[in-house]
Amino acid sequence: MELLDLVWLIPALPLAGFLLLVLGGRLLGEPGAGWLATAMMAGSFGATVAVFVGLLDRPEEERVFGQTLFEWMPIGGWDIDFGFYVDPLSVAMCLFITGVGTLIHLYSVGYMHGDADFSKFFLYLNLFAFSMLMLVLGDNLLLTFLGWEGVGACSYFLISFWFTDPEKASAGKKAFVTNRIGDWGFMVAIFACLAALGSISYDEILSGAGSLSGTTATLIAACLFVGAIGKSAQFPLYVWLPDAMAGPTPVSALIHAATMVTSGVYLLTRVNPIIAEADTWIQPTIAWVGAGTALFAATIAVSQKDIKKVLAYSTVSQLGYMFLAVGVGAYVPAVFHMITHAFFKALLFLGSGSVIHGMHEEQDMTRMGGLRKYMPITAATFIVGWLAIAGVPPFSGFFSKDEILLYAWAENPALWAVGLVTALLTAFYMSRQVFLVFFGEERFTVDADHDDHAEVAAVDEGDADTALDTEGSEAEALEHPDTADAPQHDDVHVLHAEPHESPWTMTLPLVALAGLAMVGGAIQLPFTSDLHFLEDWLHPVLGDNEAHIDVATGTKVGLAVVAALIALTGIAIAWAIYVRKLRRPVEPAILEEGWRYDRAITSFMGGPGRAGFEAASTFDRTVVDGAVNGVGALVRRSGGGLRGLQSGFVRNYALGIAGGAVLLLAYFLAQVTL
Amino acid sequence: MLLAAGVEPSWYLVLASALFAIGATGLLVRRNPLVMFMCVELMLNAVTLTFVTFSRMLDDIGGQAVVVFVLVVAAAEVVVGLGIIVAIMRRRPDATADDLALLKG
Amino acid sequence: METFVFFVAAAICLAGALGVVLSKNPVHSALSLVGTLFGVAVLFVAQNANFLAAVQVIIYAGAIVVLFLFVIMLLGVDRAENLSVDPLVGQRAAAIVAGVAIFALPVAALATTGWDATGAIANLGSVSDSAVPDVEGIGRVLFTRYIFALEITSILLAIAVVGAVMLAKKSPKAADMIVDLPARPTSTDADADAASADATSEEGTA
Structure with missing residues (x-):
């Protein structure tokens, strides 16, 4: 049997896990359900590796093939099959989805410890993994759409996992409703494909794209782009992603950082021949939407106080980079950044989850500080993730971001400039986060009386009191006293137990992801084309649609140096403000509120929008x-x-x-x- | 003309039409369900007379065979119909066919 | 000779038919029906349908009309019916128009054929052939060509018997189903007593 025939196992194992958990999740309980789900993901990862090895054995031109399981919808002359489309792109996606997914499943076993709905959480996670793999592996647009909706539904379930909290429940609804707008675009694209080409299988779409008229290709590409904007949280539909952080942290890591939100980038990469046929304004539009979103979200991230919101806006910003790359025809850097981003952003989210766990559900960074001595492993791995996302060489983020900026430079220096400013802001806000959380003084106090852990009970009462005093003064110095946050100063954060390091199930994934974030850049090293492993790997998918840039090596080196310097500058500024306190931090309220974009939507929908809906409703009635x-x-x-x-x-x-x-x-x- | 020619088979047919018309009119006019049934019997008889007449005109025994079936059906119809009438009348001894309108929902 | 027989029998038939329709008392209607049936039987004989004439007398006059009379007597509904008015407005006028039309239209059709209606011959056997009696002819046809139909009529009769039994059976709950049925003080029927007892107990609980 050939290794490639194992491809059906990749989605089947998570599906089996889902079904088993549906039937016997409550029987398994904790931690059995978690281990079952993790084992299924690990098996899926193993199957992916097998398929990957099988694909490597083949010559390059034979690395694209399909496996049809059964006929799904015979509609008149149209046959829509249920099958898998295996090519270097989908296998690359599967590798990091299952790999990162397995680590996050493992992490969740520790994170969800003690939750009443422990098995339900893993049921959703496995269903999500199945949907995501179907999205990636589906051999036609409709199957991709099935996965697309599946991950959307799972995202909804998991954001509002703690649905008894109305805020979390409404965050889930917000994500769902916002995604509908994008789904509309996707559906129109499917219909347009079916009408124009008579088929929606990738095989025929991609080979038949050349015969499309420019207008049709533009329509399809634009509609798919609308779908991608919704799912990948780009401007103007990004609003759901920051709120999606209401879900459990592993969900944020898996769905809202590493996998689901990248599916828009995957989709656009997949249909690159159609984008190539479309009118010339499509690609710059994609690029500018991406660049704009990247800068916009980065500015918001600068002022966030919630540890997860910073990462959420950072995710929006990094996705903007990927769209920028797609827009300039740099599909390989887009996928490259997608992969490295999956590593380091999952790492950062899991690290923040570990911090939240250790701080007993505290998310406000202004109440943390000095945590590196309490949770050394989390701190060390988080720092790796920080350096990776900030773009410090030789961490993975540096290489992928540098690739994108290089292509942007070749296409349009203005795009490069926006990307560079974003990189500066990225380095700054991530450094701010690290300094606020892990360095500096402790801005919380431990009340040992309420604690039941023997070793923490030994903490001296007097120490706690002094800590409380310093906390008050230091917080005054740190925060600007004239904002609406002033009341927070009276409310001293009291922990009932000392911050603690997380169990091994949580730290092991952190360490593994840290390793990947450190060396992930090796899959596509710059300068010499011999080291462009990812580009060679993806060549059968992209062919000539990948942009070819003609930039002198000297310029390349110069750009890389500039990017590295920018990253270090951002870190230095943050160090100056938040560690040395040379200047008072500038965190305008307008940025904290995300440029009041949400509020504008709310007031628009509450005012003229509502009047419009009322009119439509009257018309309807x-x-x-x-x-x-x-x-x-x-x-x-x-x-x-x-x-x-x-x-x-x-x-x-x-x-x-x-x-x-x-x-x-x-x-x-x-x-x-x- | 008719008398001069002796008995024409078509006379039987005219008679049958008359019997049938009288039966139909009676069915529409009378309100006693039993009498209405008798009118139905009249109409059936008119039809059997027609069959026998055609059997003679065409010199074909098939017409008479059909009459046997008509008789059987008439007998079955009378049995069921009288059963229904008995069921109704037992509960409402003075019921007429019009009173069955009470069954309308 | 046949002319004479025809006119006498036809007169009996029509008189009987009118008697059925016009008699106020159902008993008189039933007796008039016997006259019509008898007249038709005579006409059958006049047309060489001797077997059918016998069957007509035995089944219709002998069985069916007796059944009618039996039901009339059983239910005691031999009261005169008021025929001077019809509660349904326009029903009687429409009925007479329809009756006239039903008589006139076939006669008119017959007239268009020159009083000589014809049809296709099935060739099942001759009526006039004296060598084959009509009983034999009918029997031959019924048990060869119409055997399937004959078997089905047997099923029909069986169903009719079962149906009649089910319809006429006295349901123990019958009294409950009639809301406006006045309790009969003269009834000695145990069922009726039980039913009225049920009714009173229900009233008590209500």
């Missing part, structure tokens, strides 16, 4: 419902009239029969005589 009800009333009235015929008098009925017989007789007579 009077005209549309009126027509429907009118037909109903007409039928009812005529029926009421006809009901009079049914008098209940048998002789009346008999008269009817006699009249009919007479009429028939007259008719026949007329036939004979006339």
